[in-house]
Amino acid sequence: MQKNYLNCMSLDLSEQEIFRRKSLEELQNLGINPYPADLFEVNVKTTDILTNFPNDNSLYQEVTIAGRIMSRRIMGAASFVELQDSVGKIQLYIKRDDICEGEDTTFYNTVFKKLMDIGDIIGVKGFVFITQMGEISIHVKELKLLSKSLKPLPIVKEKDGILYDAFSDPEQRYRQRYLDLIVNPQYKDTFIKRTILVNTMRNYLNEKGYLEVETPILQPLYGGAAARPFKTHHNSLGMTLYMRIANELYLKRLIVGGFDGVYEFSKDFRNEGMDRFHNPEFTQMELYVAYKDYDWMMDLVEEMVENIALNLHGTTKVQVGENEIDFKRPWKRFTMFEAIQHYTGIDISAMNEEQLVEVAKKVGVEVDPSMGKGKLIDEIFGETCEPKLIQPTFITDYPVEMSPLAKKHRSKEGLVERFEAVCNGKEICNSFSELNDPIDQRQRFESQLELGKRGDEESMVLDEDFLRALEFGMPPTAGLGIGIDRLAMIMTNSNSIQDVLFFPQMRPEKKVVANDDEFIALGIPIEWINLIKKAGITNAAALKDANPNKLFNDLNGLRKKNKLDIPALNLEDLKKWMS
């Protein structure tokens, strides 16, 4: 059945879109299905041809390849088309008499030249050769339309590595990532690298015999990190659920249950600000290994991340912005107090809360009463040290107050066995010797509750079931959380987290105010509703207030301007709608 692609919705379409819909209809009239169902078997990729053909010109004499038309140069009876597939681009040479049967030139002159466009997806058969200009090309013998494109692509041109008219508006790139990937295929590499990164990590952990597991994203109590959660509601249980901010407490329950090593790549959700380092949902890999401690875990992190760098770049050195970062083992190790002393000259290791407030003010940290001793130390560190740590560095031995899930240091009073790896001025992972003393854990939760009462919105809540699990006994365990997005940013030299997420969170696009129902209720035919909206009237009340004579002129004017095949409006009908 013939579909009407050119209905009154075309009022919202640009001229180019209308042309393409007309082409679509004409294709159908010529018996060509613009969206065929049958498979199109491809036997080669563009890059294979470009790599291998120069070495052996006898190759690729019968290729079948498919992709998207990215540009066209039509020279009468011969044309050149740039075809883009998943891995690259190649030029097609299309000659009228090769793709047409006998004297009938319709397929070339009409179908190819007039009815196909940049953006259409086609499949071709032919042989590879080199043009007079020296470009490896496919001489096309058969051409088939596989999918008609109805929207014009942004045209990005490139010569000698310089992009002309690059499609670069971040808003459009992130909102319409598909479009970004089509016209800026260089960004595909970032996402491919991200996947290699994850695969490398997964393989590494699997080879060590750790078990990849899944734990709940919807949690009745959120825990395992200091952050504000997203809140949701379960209807049939009639209860509040939170989206997880971390999966730590669940994975440790599994260690209690007797697994030696468990890990999870987990999407976590934190209801906090957004900027180039933070997206509301992000990915962490958390790993827990029984009978290990944080020293052991540092070695693992070094080895794993060095592996990733080697796998992605073939070297441990990675260029990130202006810095060359070297992930070669061993990394520098500082205790937190050493780092602060190193960068400020101040030894805060023995200070009380009042003294710490003084130091915090001195180095430019804003202090508020909800801050405990641990928070103060962390803020001082964040202000004075973190941005200066460019090469991968382990910071160890954190104050107990800010690490309620970490085991007390085996020899240093007031500290816990915890480390973070900092790289390019940002934390990339966090790890401790996990606290497995249930009595101590209960006290830590209770002091978190105290912080909550002081106004710290990120303080942790007490999880009775987790405590019950610890009371059954958890082996000494080393735990790790590593930020996949942050690591991907570093490994792909991306300046923003949005560049390593296919679909970063965005505010909703402004939607067109449409009150079709109101108009329909007034008995107005759909084709006129679109014109009324076009005339700037968006609801029934506005229609009532409009001047009937002016609107009458406007509407029939729009009908004429858009060459609509509907009967002219008469004033009586319009007045009926408006009454």
Place this chain on the structure above:
RNA sequence: GAUUAUGUAGCUCAGCUGGUAGAGCACAUCCCUUUUAAGGAUGGGGUCCUGGGUUCGAAUCCCAGCAUGAUCACCA
């Protein structure tokens, strides 16, 4: 959340001190008929983000809003 910049054709961008809206690419028609960011000629295409205000007159000036970026705050 604060400060600031930006928002004009499908895309990339001009548009001065307020006076009928511009270019390149893309698109259409014709000519050419092995080109390469690009052949030539002609032409069509705009809610100048939205809503107010000032003004005889606003893309332009003012206010508010929306979206996006940057910086800061928040984010162990």
